[in-house]
Amino acid sequence: MHKKKTEKKPPSREFFLSKKTRPSRVLGQNFIRDQSVLERMGRIAALSGEDEILEIGAGLGALTLFLGEKVRRVIAVEKDRRLVEKLRENVSTLKNIEIIEEDILKTEFKRFLRGNKLKVVSNLPYSISSSVLFKLLEERELFSLLVLMLQREVGERIAAPPGGKEYGSLSVLVQTYMDVSLELNVPPEAFWPRPKVDSVVIKLIPLLRPRIQISDEKLFRTVVRSAFSSRRKILANSLSSLLSKEQAEEILKSSGIDGRRRAETLSLEEFGRITEVFHRYNRLKSGGSSVQT
Structure with missing residues (x-):
């Protein structure tokens, strides 16, 4: 466990200005700029010094650094090659953080296990959030808890009861295998660049067995x-x-x-x-x- 405090947060906007480029809309990049949101996510995840965390879409490391100061180990996966070098630099003071440059949809999660199940704490790239959720579902036995920042509409679909327009395949599949709770509404101004939609932090707890009988x-x-x-x-x-x-x-x-x-x-x-x-x-x-x- 590493207690060392990081003196400055990753300068997301300044980084992109210096590179004369913009966050990728294709990759759904919106970076958390509100420290209180990170702290709330940490409390929802009930972080401890024994935890091993998988972070999906680490960006420039704001959440990565926050997690690294509180847990035993962080595996931070980031696909965007433009960000990875700066991400490594930003987290270099903490030796319990592993940076993986990889497409999360092609990542084999099992290789990250060292005994205990992983917790997933992530600000998911909104453009692939449903695809990532389905992948996490398929490998749910590897995880003890998932705390995810999502587009609010997606979070509401996951938690929706039968009978409404939000209820769909994502609702049925996630609720069959996990306990679902909507934990925190997050406004656009908590991010840079500001998304055009509201966001929500959800907590998912994998069930020991499916909620219904399923033979196949x-x-x-x-x-x-x-x-x-x-x-x-x-x-x-x-x-x-x-x-x-x-x-x-x-x-x-x-x-x-x-x-x-x-x-x-x-x-x-x-x-x-x-x-x-x-x-x-x-x-x-x-x-x-x-x-x-």
Whole structure:
């Protein structure tokens, strides 16, 4: 654990001015400039001197430095080569920080483990936040806790209950495998450059077992995504992308679900029932089409 205080914060704006360039919109770069936001994220993550932290999208190191002063180890992943050299310089006084220049969507998280599970504390690049969330979900057994800064709209989608326009595949998949809480609303002025949207810090705690019974997780993801692929369609039509409409109607009927309903009205348990019937259908059916995952 390193207690040494850093004398100055990474000068995000000054860095880009000196390089005569701008933060990347493609990479969704907005840097936290409000120290109180970092402190709140730290409290939400319940940081301790034994923690090992994965940070996604380290930028110029404001959050990285804050974490490095409080925990045993920080693995900071940053894709933008323009930033990495300055990031290394900014955190050079702390030897418990590892800088990884890599695309997070191609990163194998398991290689960072040294025994204990990791905590993820990150200001996620907004342009890839959903893709990163799905990847974190797939490797959730590696993590004890996730504290993530997201576009507020994305955070609200994750936490949304059935029945509303925010409820979608992200809601179903995250809530099936994790406890979700919206912890902190963050205004645009807490960042440079200022995003055009509000942000939110969410806390995710991976469950020891899924909230519903799932025999085939890959099939579950396929069913959920297919159901939400066209929100205007009734379930019988949405799921016919996996099988014929007649087969989809048969499976929905066997699940006790009206095929005229739409995906946003289904609970987690109902998605689980559909998947279990699909799973049995695949196992029993021979000589014909089956669900492709």
